[in-house]
Amino acid sequence: MTYSNATLKRLTKLKQKKYREAERVFLAEGQNLVDEAVTSPTHLFTDLDAVKRLSTLVVPTGPVAVFPFLDISPKELLSAKGHIVLLCGVQDPGNVGTVVRAAHAFGAGVALAKGTADLYNPKTVRATMGSIFYAPVSRELDVAEFLALSQASGFVTAAAVPKGGAPPDLLKARKLVVVVGAEGSGLPKEVVVACSQRVTIPALAASLNAAVAASILLYEAYTRVLP
Numbered sequence: 001m002t003y004s005n006a007t008l009k010r011l012t013k014l015k016q017k018k019y020r021e022a023e024r025v026f027l028a029e030g031q032n033l034v035d036e037a038v039t040s041p042t043h044l045f046t047d048l049d050a051v052k053r054l055s056t057l058v059v060p061t062g063p064v065a066v067f068p069f070l071d072i073s074p075k076e077l078l079s080a081k082g083h084i085v086l087l088c089g090v091q092d093p094g095n096v097g098t099v100v101r102a103a104h105a106f107g108a109g110v111a112l113a114k115g116t117a118d119l120y121n122p123k124t125v126r127a128t129m130g131s132i133f134y135a136p137v138s139r140e141l142d143v144a145e146f147l148a149l150s151q152a153s154g155f156v157t158a159a160a161v162p163k164g165g166a167p168p169d170l171l172k173a174r175k176l177v178v179v180v181g182a183e184g185s186g187l188p189k190e191v192v193v194a195c196s197q198r199v200t201i202p203a204l205a206a207s208l209n210a211a212v213a214a215s216i217l218l219y220e221a222y223t224r225v226l227p
Contacts, residue, residue: 003043003050011043011066012053017118024069026120028132029055034065036130041065056122070132071119074111074146077138078153081109083221086179088143088187090210093117097127098211099180104131106222111146111177112139143179147194150177158197159187160213165200168220176221180214183207 013019014027025042028034029051034044043066045051051062077084085108090096096117103110117124119139125132138146147157156173159165160180171178179195181187184207192198201208201216208216 002047003045007043008050008053014054014066015056015122017121020069020118020120025066026069026125027054027056027064027122028067028125029057029064029122030061030126031063033125033130033132034063036133037065037067038133039067041067069120071137071139074138074141074149077109077111077136078150078155080136081107082175083108083218084111084150084155084177085109085214085218086111086113086141086143086146086177087116087181087210087214088113088179088191089182089185090116090180091182092210093121093123094127095209095211096121097124097129097132099214100124100128100135100137101131102211102215102218104128104135106218108218108222109136109138111141112137113141113143113146143191144194147177147179147191151196156197157195158199158217159192159195160217161192161198161200162186162207163200165198168199168201168217169224171199171217171221172224173221178214178217178221180210180217183209183213 046063051060054064155175157177
């Protein structure tokens with residue numbers, strides 16, 4: 001199928017968040033992402049010239065597809081999964097995408113607070129390696145509101161802190177929200193206070209990358225509730 005220059009020009013703007021939000025669609029580049037999709041794209045580009053225009057890579061791989069937004073509401077997320085990781089202030093798209101991948105691997109969901117890297121940033125999408133189509137995600141959340149909703153829904157909320165928390169092997173709750181902040185700044189004090197528990201990963205390094213920390217905690221929670 002061929003597309004008009006006007007269509008290509010419009011879809012090229014999806015590299016920017018404001019245009020993605022306006023149309024509620026996003027770009028996914030690479031054969032792996034297209035193959036992993038569980039829904040059909042609204043547009044699919046394999047022509048090299050079109051791929052070059054739509055790609056955000058220095059060396060485009062193609063194909064490039066356009067998909068509708070996939071995120072769900074906070075209530076839907078809490079109903080869909082018993083384990084959820086809430087990311088606060090994690091601004092690196094690669095980290096956010098990696099956490100989505102880990103959540104898929106360990107049967108969890110993902111909640112993205114306001115100020116966290118956009119789920120539909122092309123770098124985030126690539127880092128999920130297709131898991132964006134499988135792990136349920138809710139985004140642009142107010143942290144205090146989501147924690148309150150989680151607790152009202154019977155979830156234990158655990159803040160990941162660099163020291164002073166319980167070891168991860170105590171993450172045995174079947175309904176659990178683990179809250180992870182950026183490596184440099186960590187979680188705001190008010191977020192830690194709002195959580196019912198604190199958890200600390202034993203490590204020789206002073207801090208851990210947010211994606212690494214989230215993955216470890218999701219794995220620990222996953223293994224504690226296996227039959």
